[in-house]
Amino acid sequence: NAGVTQTPKFQVLKTGQSMTLQCAQDMNHNSMYWYRQDPGMGLRLIYYSASEGTTDKGEVPNGYNVSRLNKREFSLRLESAAPSQTSVYFCASSENLNTEAFFGQGTRLTVV
Amino acid sequence: EDQVTQSPEALRLQEGESSSLNCSYTVSGLRGLFWYRQDPGKGPEFLFTLYSAGEEKEKERLKATLTKKESFLHITAPKPEDSATYLCAVQVAGSARQLTFGSGTQLTVLP
Numbered sequence: 001n002a003g004v005t006q007t008p009k010f011q012v013l014k015t016g017q018s019m020t021l022q023c024a025q026d027m028n029h030n031s032m033y034w035y036r037q038d039p040g041m042g043l044r045l046i047y048y049s050a051s052e053g054t055t056d057k058g059e060v061p062n063g064y065n066v067s068r069l070n071k072r073e074f075s076l077r078l079e080s081a082a083p084s085q086t087s088v089y090f091c092a093s094s095e096n097l098n099t100e101a102f103f104g105q106g107t108r109l110t111v112v
Numbered sequence: 113e114d115q116v117t118q119s120p121e122a123l124r125l126q127e128g129e130s131s132s133l134n135c136s137y138t139v140s141g142l143r144g145l146f147w148y149r150q151d152p153g154k155g156p157e158f159l160f161t162l163y164s165a166g167e168e169k170e171k172e173r174l175k176a177t178l179t180k181k182e183s184f185l186h187i188t189a190p191k192p193e194d195s196a197t198y199l200c201a202v203q204v205a206g207s208a209r210q211l212t213f214g215s216g217t218q219l220t221v222l223p
Binding site: 004040041042043044045048058059090092098100101102103104105106 | 153154156157158199203210213215
């Protein structure tokens with residue numbers, strides 16, 4: 001059981017570069033999420049997708065875009081990376097918005 | 113503003129020494145409270161969901177309880193493999209999309 005798979009696991013970017021973080025789930029979940037985790041600040045929601053074809057902003061959406069490619073896949077794009085986006089990024093999925101979320105292993109992103 | 117505060121920030125226990133972790137919350141209306149375990153370099157792993165005051169849930173050495181203002185995660189006779197960061201998160205009624213997470217309690221169980 002793969003669950004939620006994120007790629008890449010590690011990435012170093014230069015300021016101004018762009019990249020896309022990929023996420024796929026094999027649990028047939030309707031809802032998917034992108035969080036970032038910073039020391040002392042807990043997990044914060046960037047964007048979420050309640051169901052295929054919909055996306056909405058979370059608590060900290062600035063500087064990011066998302067695409068719900070199909071029911072399985074939800075990608076996060078940084079168009080012009082900034083050092084403030086250095087963080088660990090987690091993708092998660094849940095059966096619907098009211099049920100528990102299952103998380104991927106994370107992507108550690110450093111912007112220099 | 114919805115707030116979730118976990119205490120203590122860090123806790124060191126001897127193997128077999130039971131204790132409790134606290135998650136206090138201030139929200140306009142609670143839909144659910146979630147507990148997760150996170151190992152270093154890994155994503156959070158779901159443990160429990162609690163929905164109403166007085167509810168309790170157990171899993172092996174862990175027991176979660178909920179009141180109107182806080183939740184406790186009781187750890188009975190912990191083992192070194194229970195060492196991890198424990199996160200709680202609240203989901204506010206009427207705001208189904210967003211979990212507000214606490215900063216976590218880092219638990220270390222010494223053999």
